[in-house]
Amino acid sequence: MDEAQWKAIVNCDATFDGRFFYGVTTTGIFCRPSCRSRAPLPEHVRIFKSAGEAQAAGFRPCKRCRPDTPLRPDEEMVHMVKAIVNRRFEEPLTLESLAQELSMSPYHLHRTFKRWTGVTPAEYLFAKRIEVAKEALRTEPLRTITDIALAVGFRSASHFSTVFRKMTGCSPKHYRTQHGTVGTAQEAAR
Ligand SMILES: [Zn+2]
Structure with missing residues (x-):
């Protein structure tokens, strides 16, 4: 090994x-x-x-992963896109770069992924980034929002804020004030 x-x-x-x-x-x-x-x-x-x-x-x-049954090609592709996004969400991934990496057309990738998961690859990527950003907003009170935005893969704080608002219904700043109590309390106690 x-x-x-x-x-x-x-x-x-x-x-x-x-x-x-x-x-x-x-x-x-x-x-x-x-x-x-x-x-x-x-x-x-x-x-x-x-x-x-x-x-x-x-x-x-194994009864869980059934290694004796072949993955269907579409299923395997969806599996791989998820794995790439989960592991490398902070990289500048695009539909085109994913498609190239998996040697298929962006159109096919987009359509198949959406059919299997109900979301587009871009939506899946953004959801992952926002999930990681939320965690940072809750637990790292001293990090700036721009820093968090760039660290999770957005090109700018404003793009991050737009996507964040769309997915959560509030701004990153508002989210932090509402949920970041643990971190802020710790900071205040120092
Ligand atoms: Zn297994």
């Missing part, structure tokens, strides 16, 4: 699904990298190139 494979297992990284499978010697079960089951100890992991190889070595497929 190499470093990248181990990281993929620990992070449940769906972008590695299909590239390898891993068996856990203590349980006799094998999984896809994205499986949400508890991460094994590295010394108990065995890497396989295919599900067949794992089964031939005596491992049984």
Whole structure:
């Protein structure tokens, strides 16, 4: 097992699904990298190139991630887009860059993703960024809103505010005043 494979297992990284499978010697079960089951100890992991190889070595497929059934191509694509966004939301990702990375047309990516998830890739990306920003607004009272906006991947504080308002119904500043009590109380107590 190499470093990248181990990281993929620990992070449940769906972008590695299909590239390898891993068996856990203590349980006799094998999984896809994205499986949400508890991460094994590295010394108990065995890497396989295919599900067949794992089964031939005596491992049984996990009931949770079903590594013995192939992912449908669309499902796999949606899976990968989510994995990329969740891991790299702060990068300047666009529909075009995602499409290029997955070797497909932006149109197909947009349509398929929306059909499976109910939201567009851009909406999914913004939702992830806003979720992380909300956490920062609640817990980091000393960080400026611009700093938070840029850190989660927006190009400007004003774009961030527009998207934030659209998704939450209030401004980042207002959200912080309403929900940032823990952090501000701590600051005040110092
Ligand atoms: Zn599994």
